[in-house]
Amino acid sequence: MIKFSLKCSKDHRFDSWFQSADAYEKLASRGMIACAVCGDTDVSKTVMAPSVRPARTTEARLPKDAPRAHALAAPASPAEAAMAELRRRIEANSEYVGTDFARAARQMHEGEAPTRSIHGEAKPAEARKLIEDGVPILPLPFMPARKVN
Template sequence: MIRYALKCDQGHAFESWFKSAEAFDALLAGGHVGCVICGSSQVKKALMAPAVRPARKADSAEPAATPGALTQPASPAEEALAEMRRKIEESSDYVGDDFAREARAMHNGEAPERAIHGEARLDEARALLEDGVPVMPLPFAPKRRTN
């Protein structure tokens, strides 16, 4: 796996992981790499610093930030997404990979209705929609699955 710092034509900076340099090039050429903030497919690699571990006995005044972690939202759009995420996570139950089963059980009256969020494969989500189960994708990955 390889992590690239990326930048879109709108100036948004973000990072993403790819299977290999060749996989990144193929996805980029196919228009499958998009800005996580605005969705632009005009993306290029940004200047990256090498990841160097500090010496074992190096004293650090403050802990190092997790690579790729967002600290402060850099734009109003990022602030809105961060607020949306906070509200969703506060007001719903995370059901993980059981999302499709839980959503279907609630729709069929087999489980009490409640707000949930989680993960579903594309075929599971499509089947839920075809059966009239109201679902929608979220514009962020669950915290439990982020790197």
């Protein structure tokens, strides 16, 4: 796997992983790589710095209470910052019901349970059925915290 820094013709910058450099070239030549921000398929590679990981022993030698650097924890763009804020608000103002989402949403819609803000997980077929039945739901643009690597 190889990670490339990319940009579209509108100067949006994003990273993406590819099986190989050849795989990137094949996909790019067919217009199958799209900007993560606007969907533009006029995408090219940008200058990249090599990614070198420190030896594992470096982290192990730090005191247990020493702060750890989490480069991925900080938003890299205004869009990522907005997404992080959206997630924070949803998680703070609604109840996570896990895989029981479809049942809980249907019960509230049918008046069998008190109405409250919830979020959770549903299989595509369950979500489709809720929408067909007029239950007001929408997909969230992030995975539940327990499913994040």
